[in-house]
Amino acid sequence: LSDANIMLERRVAERTGELTALNKRLAKATKIADQANLDKTRFLAAAGHDILQPLNAARLYSSTLIERLDNERNREFAQSVNQSLDSVEDILGAVLAISHLDSSHDEVKLSASSLNRIFEQLKIEFRPIAEKENVELIFVNTSAVVKTDASLLKRLLQNLISNALKYTNEGKVLVGCRRKGDEICIEVIDTGIGIAAKDQPLIFKEFKRLKTSINKVPGLGLGLSIVERISRRLGHKVEVISEPNKGTRFKVSVKRAKGAVTELYQTRRIGTTTSNITPGTKVLCVDNDADVLSGLSSLLQQWDCKVTMATSSSEAMALIESQKLQPDIILMDYHLNEENGIDAIIKLREKLGSNLAAVLVTAERSNAVKHEAERLGLTFINKPVKPAALRSILASARNLTEAAE
Secondary structure (H helix, E strand, O other), X not given: OHHHHHHHHHHHHHHHHHHHHHHHHHHHHHHHHHHHHHHXXXXXXXXXXXXXXXXXXXXXXXXXXXXXXXXHHHHHHHHHHHHHHHHHHHHHHHHXXXXXXXXXXXXXXXXXXXXXXXXXXXXXXXXXXXXXXXXXXXXXXXXXXXXXXXXXXXXXXXXXXXXXXXXXXXXXXXXXXXXXXXXXXXXXXXXXXXXXXXXXXXXXXXXXXXXXXXXXXXXXXXXXXXXXXXXXXXXXXXXXXXXXXXOEEEEEEEEEOOOOOOOOOOOOOOOOOOOOOOOOOEEEEEOOOHHHHHHHHXXXXXXXXXXXXXXXXXXXXXXXXXXXXXXXXXXXXXXXXXXXXXXXXXXXXXXXXXXXXXXXXXXXXXXXXXXXXXXXXXXXXXXXXXXXXXXXXXXXXXXXXXXXX
């Protein structure tokens, strides 16, 4: 018995040593894999920003070209270029979003958020697209307040609405919500081509596109996989109800928040018009990319705006003093050479007034930057800039400043 006990203890010690060594190798391999994943994310973020900059300039130039051309045949060619740029933007944006969601350690910030405020922002973004596609886009006003991360929920709804517009050839897309116990059920309903019951479990997978849609809508089928990832991070259940040729209803269940929304800043409402920019609207554009500035200036001048361009806040400040300039709105890039766009806006507002309307125009997609922009009451739009959305913002530029006062 004594010999058996000694032998057993020796075997236990050997196995323990083997397991310890295996755990160390596993921990090392995991660390290497995590570092590789982090490096990949950083590379994609940096490469994405560098790609989005020239893509943004190309979009601005093509949009200017479309508006300047009188020959219908040439306009069609220019619009084809613009559509190709749209496809590149959609694919690149989806790949960057998936990479960020899979590897991001950003904290999900759940707070009491106004659904109507999110709806207003989405209305501004998608109404021009719906008008172009000849689809009626309806947002139902609501007083609901939900417990969520507003930036992530907005991105989730962006993908659902974009998906609905793509697959609705004619008819309507409706966005609204219903109260269900202690939850709010947000619904995106379309009158599009619908989805067969057997295909519904597949639509949230990457690169999965149904045969009925492959020839109708370009892309890789990444939008709903982004929805699945965001809903998982937020803990919001997503359901789909659909029949072929009878439209689709997506339902997102979100917990109701107790009490009123605590606003850290004054919400600035932007009009939804896509035209009627006041002639002579003074726009200060700050970007460290010369091609982006040139393309943006060309488009804004086409809209009868008075444009002042600068590559930094100090250069902008010098121009303001020399020209006695009081802009109606600032369009500010985030990644400048020696500062970030938010700090630059703060400096310019100290000089020009804290109520001056400002828009952060950036290829940066991190939640931290979005939260900081929202905290300061800045409008946030991603590059490549959609001209229709930019036009809508500029149409309300002077109203924004007056409303803030």
